[in-house]
Amino acid sequence: MSISDRVIAIIAEQAVLEPSDVTRESTLEDLGIDSLGLVESIFAIEEEFDISIPFNANEPASSDFDISNVGAIIDGIERLVSEQKG
Amino acid sequence: MKRVVITGAGTINALGHSVPDTLEAMREGRCGIGDLEFRDVERLTIKIGGQVRGFEAEGRFNRQQMTLYDRFTQFTLTAAKEAIEQSGIEFHGDTAARSGVVLGTAGGGVSTWDDNYRAVYEEGKNRVHPFVVPKLMNNAAASHVSMEYNLKGPSFTVSTACASSNHAMALAFQMVRSGAAPAMLTGGSESMLCFGGVKAWEGLRVMSKDACRPFSANRNGMVQGEGAGVFVFEEYDHARARGAEILCEVVGFAMTSDAADIVMPSKQGAARAMAGALADGGINAGQVGYINAHGTGTAANDKTECAAVADVFGPHADNLMISSTKSMHGHLIGGTGAVELLACIMALRDGVVAPTIGYEEPDPECALDVVPNEAREARVDYALSNAFAFGGLNAVLALKRV
Numbered sequence: 001m002s003i004s005d006r007v008i009a010i011i012a013e014q015a016v017l018e019p020s021d022v023t024r025e026s027t028l029e030d031l032g033i034d035s036l037g038l039v040e041s042i043f044a045i046e047e048e049f050d051i052s053i054p055f056n057a058n059e060p061a062s063s064d065f066d067i068s069n070v071g072a073i074i075d076g077i078e079r080l081v082s083e084q085k086g
Numbered sequence: 087m088k089r090v091v092i093t094g095a096g097t098i099n100a101l102g103h104s105v106p107d108t109l110e111a112m113r114e115g116r117c118g119i120g121d122l123e124f125r126d127v128e129r130l131t132i133k134i135g136g137q138v139r140g141f142e143a144e145g146r147f148n149r150q151q152m153t154l155y156d157r158f159t160q161f162t163l164t165a166a167k168e169a170i171e172q173s174g175i176e177f178h179g180d181t182a183a184r185s186g187v188v189l190g191t192a193g194g195g196v197s198t199w200d201d202n203y204r205a206v207y208e209e210g211k212n213r214v215h216p217f218v219v220p221k222l223m224n225n226a227a228a229s230h231v232s233m234e235y236n237l238k239g240p241s242f243t244v245s246t247a248c249a250s251s252n253h254a255m256a257l258a259f260q261m262v263r264s265g266a267a268p269a270m271l272t273g274g275s276e277s278m279l280c281f282g283g284v285k286a287w288e289g290l291r292v293m294s295k296d297a298c299r300p301f302s303a304n305r306n307g308m309v310q311g312e313g314a315g316v317f318v319f320e321e322y323d324h325a326r327a328r329g330a331e332i333l334c335e336v337v338g339f340a341m342t343s344d345a346a347d348i349v350m351p352s353k354q355g356a357a358r359a360m361a362g363a364l365a366d367g368g369i370n371a372g373q374v375g376y377i378n379a380h381g382t383g384t385a386a387n388d389k390t391e392c393a394a395v396a397d398v399f400g401p402h403a404d405n406l407m408i409s410s411t412k413s414m415h416g417h418l419i420g421g422t423g424a425v426e427l428l429a430c431i432m433a434l435r436d437g438v439v440a441p442t443i444g445y446e447e448p449d450p451e452c453a454l455d456v457v458p459n460e461a462r463e464a465r466v467d468y469a470l471s472n473a474f475a476f477g478g479l480n481a482v483l484a485l486k487r488v
Contacts, residue, residue, distance in 0.1 A: 039216040040153070046213055 003081060004074045006048055011070060014041045024071030031070075038067065045077060051084045053077075089322035090262045090337075091488065092431065093269075093330040094173025096165035099313030099415045099425050100136030104168055108425070109432050111414065112440040113461045118415050119298060119309050126281040132293045135279050136311030136416025153217050155230065156195030157277040161314035161421075162227035163234060166271060170235060173318040174330060175269055177236045181324075184267050186239035187231045188258045189316075190250025190274030192420030193283065194243075195222030200282040231271055231316075239267050248380070250274050251315065251423035252473035252481035256339040258319045259483070268324045273424035275314030284310060290349070292384050298417070300381035300410035301388050301456040303447035308382040311416025315424025334434040335486040337468075338367025344478025351387055351474050356380075356394035359480035363470060364398070367484040371399045374406055375466035376433040378426045379456075380474045381410020381442065382417055389451040391472065396454075407464065409442040409457040423473040427483070430469040434487040437465050 001009070005019070012019040015031040022031065028038055035057060042053050053076075054064045066072040097104065100118030101111035111118065122135045143152060143160050155163070177185055198221045205211040220226060225243040232241045240261060244254040251274030258272035278284070287293055287310060294307035325332060340362025344355035364371060380391055388410075396403045411429045418425055429440040438461055445458035471483045 036216075043213065043216050 003078050007045060007074045007077050008070065010044045010048060011041055014044070022070060024069065024074065026070045028067060049077065049081050049085070051080045053080060088263050088265050089335060090259050090319055091322050091325050091335050092317050092333045093175065093320045093325050094169035094318035095315070095333060095428060095431060096168025096172070097313065097315045097425055097428060098138055098141065098161050098164045099315070099418065100138055100311050101415050103141065103164070105428060108428055109436070112411060112429055112432060113438055115441045115443045115460055116414060117443055118311070122279060122284065124280055130281070130284055130288060132284055132288050132295060134295065134309055135284065136309060137279050138313050153215070154221055156198045156221045156226060158191055158195060158275045158314070159227040159230055161277060161312070162189065162275040162316060163230055165273065165275070165314040165316035166231045166234070169271070169316045169318050173320070174328070175318055175320065181268050182236045182238050184239045185237050185269045186241040186267060187228045187237050187271040188240070188242060188244065188254045189228045189231070189272065190244045190246070190252070190254035190420045190423070191224055191227065191276055192245055192247045192250050193276060193278050194224035195226060196278045196283045197280040198222040200280045203282070227275055235271070237271060245420065246479045246481070247475035247477055248417065248419055248422060249473035249475035249479050249481045250420035252471065252483055253341060253479070255317070255319070255423065255427070255483060256341060256481050259336045259339055262319050262321050269318060269320040271316060272319055273314065273316040274421040275424070276419045276421035277312045278419060279310060279312045294383060297444050298383040298413045299444040299446060300379065300383040300413050300442050301392070301449060301452040302445045303449035305383045305385065305388065308384055308412070309416045311412070311418045311422070313415070313418055313425060314421050315427060317424070317427065332488050333431050335488050336483060337486045338363045338365070338369065338484035339482065340366055341479070341481045343480070346478055348478070349476050351390045352478060353390050353394045353397065355478055355480050356391055356472070356474050357397045359482040360394065360398045360470060360472065363482040363484040367486070369468050369484055372402045374399070374468045374470060375464060376430065376439055376469040377406060377408040378429045378469065378471045379408050379410040380472045381412055383410070383412060387474065389449070391474065392452040392454050403454060407439050407455050407457050407462065409440055411440050413443040423471060423481070427471055430471050430485050433466040433469050434485060437463055439464055439466065
């Protein structure tokens with residue numbers, strides 16, 4: 001599975017949806033993922049790829065990690081994987 | 087001052103997954119203590135305990151709940167459900183706004199600490215699940231009960247080692263008696279039966295390797311248990327108005343501190359707590375028919391407790407019954423007073439006094455009627471429930487038949 005598919009699978013599981021219901025354009029709000037669910041998703045993604053995501057739940061907007069939609073998250077993960085595992 | 091009655095009871099412990107199952111086991115003098123089963127148990131010296139068996143959290147709780155509920159919270163919610171359903175009480179409007187939940191636990195989410203220390207120390211992981219803190223915190227169980235049943239009044243958790251539940255129930259009693267709350271959910275829970283939880287207790291060298299035999303001359307220590315007990319304490323008129331069944335009345339309590347030693351119990355501290363509970367409830371010593379003892383099965387506790395009973399009750403000490411149900415369900419530490427309150431309810435409501443099982447040899451230092459090995463039928467009008475914690479913190483509740 002590609003990084004994109006793996007990230008979508010994790011987000012879909014958190015949202016209790018099918019992966020096909022999660023698109024790059026979906027926002028976490030659209031998917032019904034709250035702040036606690038976001039932190040849990042980030043943990044699951046870190047575990048999946050064995051990477052560290054620079055995310056601070058106190059100020060998500062100013063974290064060096066864009067969570068504005070699923071596409072942005074996937075792009076960020078791909079970048080972190082290449083930086084940290086490359 | 088308001089009258090306070092118990093209108094609901096729930097439990098899960100080594101004797102049963104409900105109040106009826108637990109009371110049946112107590113009537114039959116059944117022992118719930120057996121071989122412990124969990125990871126690394128072979129590295130322990132103490133391998134027995136009153137473990138809850140056949141409890142499947144899956145199915146009771148959904149996936150999201152499972153990530154947030156430590157075993158002590160799972161036990162609490164299971165017991166709270168039974169208590170609320172029996173009581174039939176519903177929390178909305180003013181009742182919800184003023185009612186709360188006060189629970190006792192000594193260790194909180196011990197197995198969550200244990201699992202995650204393993205992960206970071208033993209397995210060298212550098213990341214833990216984001217819910218470790220909300221899962222292990224001592225107030226997690228009280229908070230989840232408040233959320234589940236819409237209890238919006240005073241809620242908190244009391245941690246006074248082996249007296250946690252009794253302190254919690256005493257505070258809940260005080261709130262209802264004073265009129266501050268129409269009802270309170272109260273009791274306590276504990277789930278320390280994991281490698282780290284038992285290893286810590288082993289260190290004290292007060293644990294028995296074979297059985298808990300309170301008051302017996304050949305007793306050789308305590309045995310840990312796990313589980314929860316939760317009750318609905320309700321203002322009498324509130325309960326009557328909605329036609330609730332009343333299990334018994336809570337009439338008094340007292341709390342004392344030994345101010346002496348961090349582990350050795352004091353006769354004076356225990357005696358002052360029992361005498362205080364009698365005074366608070368306006369009870370004459372001669373009216374008490376049953377005492378649910380702290381009765382841990384250690385050399386120190388049992389003789390000190392018996393001496394304290396003799397001091398408080400004088401010649402009547404020989405007429406009353408005193409038993410330790412820890413011989414059956416083990417010592418639930420912070421949850422123990424809650425499960426033991428069930429034995430008081432059984433004595434008052436059903437006229438059946440739970441036995442002290444495993445009793446083999448009389449001890450002249452414990453020369454009271456400890457209801458050895460077999461339950462007994464008797465009319466009991468007043469009962470006390472004792473809890474004497476490490477740290478010298480004592481809490482005794484007085485209950486009355488209705």
